[in-house]
Amino acid sequence: xxxxxxxxxxxxxxxxxxxxxxxxxxxxxxxxxxxxxxxxxxxxxxxxxxxxxxxxxxxxxxxxxxxxxxxxxxxxxxxxxxxxxxxxxxxxxxxxxxxxxxxxxxxxxxxxxxxxxxxxxxxxxxxxxxxxxxxxxxxxxxxxxxxxxxxxxxxxxxxxxxxxxxxxxxxxxxxxxxxxxxxxxxxxxxxxxxxxxxxxxxxxxxxxxxxxxxxxxxxxxxxxxxxxxxxxxxxxxxxxxxxxxxxxxxxxxxxxxxxxxxxxxxxxxxxxxxxxxxxxxxxxxxxxxxxxxxxxxxxxxxxxxxxxxxxxxxxxxxxxxxxxxxxxxxxxxxxxxxxxxxxxxxxxxxxxxxxxxxxxxxxxxxxxxxxxxxxxxxxxxxxxxxxxxxxxxxxxxxxxxxxxxxxxxxxxxxxxxxxxxxxxxxx
Numbered sequence: 001x002x003x004x005x006x007x008x009x010x011x012x013x014x015x016x017x018x019x020x021x022x023x024x025x026x027x028x029x030x031x032x033x034x035x036x037x038x039x040x041x042x043x044x045x046x047x048x049x050x051x052x053x054x055x056x057x058x059x060x061x062x063x064x065x066x067x068x069x070x071x072x073x074x075x076x077x078x079x080x081x082x083x084x085x086x087x088x089x090x091x092x093x094x095x096x097x098x099x100x101x102x103x104x105x106x107x108x109x110x111x112x113x114x115x116x117x118x119x120x121x122x123x124x125x126x127x128x129x130x131x132x133x134x135x136x137x138x139x140x141x142x143x144x145x146x147x148x149x150x151x152x153x154x155x156x157x158x159x160x161x162x163x164x165x166x167x168x169x170x171x172x173x174x175x176x177x178x179x180x181x182x183x184x185x186x187x188x189x190x191x192x193x194x195x196x197x198x199x200x201x202x203x204x205x206x207x208x209x210x211x212x213x214x215x216x217x218x219x220x221x222x223x224x225x226x227x228x229x230x231x232x233x234x235x236x237x238x239x240x241x242x243x244x245x246x247x248x249x250x251x252x253x254x255x256x257x258x259x260x261x262x263x264x265x266x267x268x269x270x271x272x273x274x275x276x277x278x279x280x281x282x283x284x285x286x287x288x289x290x291x292x293x294x295x296x297x298x299x300x301x302x303x304x305x306x307x308x309x310x311x312x313x314x315x316x317x318x319x320x321x322x323x324x325x326x327x328x329x330x331x332x333x334x335x336x337x338x339x340x341x342x343x344x345x346x347x348x349x350x351x352x353x354x355x356x357x358x359x360x361x362x363x364x365x366x367x368x369x370x371x372x373x374x375x376x377x378x379x380x381x382x383x384x385x386x387x388x389x390x391x392x393x394x395x396x397x398x399x400x401x402x403x404x405x406x407x408x409x410x411x412x413x414x415x416x417x418x419x420x421x422x423x424x425x426x427x
Contacts, residue, residue: 001388003397004404006030007317010286010420011403013047022048024403033397037250037390038067039170040143040189042087048286052118052149052412056099058127060147062087065170070248076166077141077193077241084133084140088184088227089147090120091129106275114417116276117150119212125228134231137197138239141166144192146184149412152214152311152373155190155227156181158205161198164243165364167191169371171320171389172248177364183210185313187371187410190364193243196232204230214311215376250368250389253322258383260300262292263345266374266409266419268308279308279409279419283343290404290422294319297387297394303354304380305329305345307336312414315371317405317423321384322368328356328378354379371410386425399425 011024018028041063045054062085077083092100101118105111122129146153155163165177169189182190196204206227211217267280282291294300302321304314329335330353338348359375368389374380387394399405408420 001036001318001395002032003399004401006032007405008043008046009403010046010048010051010406013050034065035396036065036388037171037248038065038071039167039172040064040085040145040191041170042145042147042187042189044147049416052416053101055147055149055412056091056101056118060087060089062143062145064143074244074247075240075242077139082138082140082241083143085143085145086125086228087127087145087147088123088125088153089149090151090224091122091124092120093122107271107277110271110277111417115413117213117411117413119149119151119224121223123208123224123227130226130228132229132231134233135196136233137199137236139193139195139197139241139243141191141193144182144184144190146186146188148186150186150414151212151224152186152210153184153208153227154181154210155184156207156209157194158207159199159201159203161194161196161204163190164193164195165190166193166243166247168365168367169369171250171368173364173367174249175246176243179362179364182364183373185214185311185371185373185410186412187313187315188373193241195239196230197236197239199232202232202234204232206230216309251392253324253383254299255301255324255383257299258301259298260294261303262300263303263305263350264292264314265305265339265343265345266308266312267340268310278417279414281408281419281421284421286406286418286420286422288421290424292407292421293424293426294384294386295426296399299383299385299387302382302384303345303350304374304382305339305350306374306376306378306380307339309376310411310414311376312374312409312411312419313371314374314407315410316384316407318399318425319384319386320368320370320389321372321382323361323365323372324381324383325361326359326375326378326380327354328358329353330356332377350379400427
């Protein structure tokens with residue numbers, strides 16, 4: 001969490017040596033005071049229209065904020081050997097080892113280069129294809145970051161080892177949650193402990209079985225169904241790490257504190273041949289004036305309406321949010337037709353349509369997050385908080401400056417064309 005000038009705005013781009021600069025560029029050195037809750041983050045390029053390309057080229061990295069006084073008593077695995085960020089993504093390569101990306105658009109007469117989603121052939125972890133890691137028979141903390149352009153990962157261990165979730169995205173959970181698998185959208189982070197002492201085998205493969213595009217695309221194959229292999233030493237040893245019954249308690253979501261209710265609609269547009277041409281939020285391009293203008297220190301309820309066939313991981317800069325519920329749209333085509341014409345959820349009687357079946361929010365995703373999967377054909381209701389959670393106060397910096405912040409779909413190909421909107425915080 002930081003002031004707008006340090007947020008890496010999409011129009012704050014620059015070329016080598018700052019020879020050319022974007023219209024919102026203001027300085028060459030950014031400062032981050034790390035005044036927020038401890039947790040796992042990552043950083044990446046955010047250049048307008050080129051984010052997907054620059055991240056493919058490798059402009060990404062893990063960023064972990066630690067608070068020893070708060071985290072030390074938990075006695076979770078720590079230190080370089082036992083606390084490992086795993087940055088996971090997919091890439092395709094040419095025979096000479098260079099990265100390959102199809103540079104011909106699906107609608108070349110409309111957009112010569114843009115494709116709706118990039119999916120690589122191979123799975124990469126920390127820069128290596130299908131890496132191996134030797135571990136001891138004890139607990140390890142793995143901060144698994146999905147840095148893919150568009151690929152979702154549904155991760156599991158082939159030998160049945162479990163994930164003990166201790167945090168989600170950048171925030172600790174109240175208590176640990178155990179699962180056999182975990183679904184990660186682009187930009188989501190699973191912060192888990194894995195106890196390799198419980199393995200009945202000397203090898204454990206971290207595997208993936210999420211269709212692509214998610215949720216209704218092609219099944220995985222031998223290449224993209226494997227992530228990495230853990231070789232587990234045979235020797236038993238005393239494990240000094242633990243996973244406590246209680247982790248860190250942050251303020252619970254308080255609906256009565258919400259000062260505003262917003263409706264955020266996701267649209268996809270297609271050509272005469274039914275090929276995607278672009279995507280908008282609330283039917284507006286990025287350049288249109290900001291319509292989301294929350295006040296610093298407040299909370300809001302956002303109803304995110306996914307009118308497309310894709311699952312969109314929505315990421316909100318600056319803020320954190322909790323997912324309250326997901327409700328299926330009934331008579332969805334009727335509602336979609338109205339929204340395409342009027343672009344107004346209330347006038348299209350959202351209350352009459354958002355009354356289908358409910359999707360359960362997974363226990364390990366009920367905490368404070370900064371990105372979440374917006375299910376197609378559903379309304380996802382979230383409580384968005386524009387203030388700290390670790391101190392229950394407003395920010396220690398001025399969030400109201402220019403160029404402001406953004407929120408967007410974190411499928412990078414969608415964000416680039418142009419599923420992103422400005423977010424301007426007011427006093």
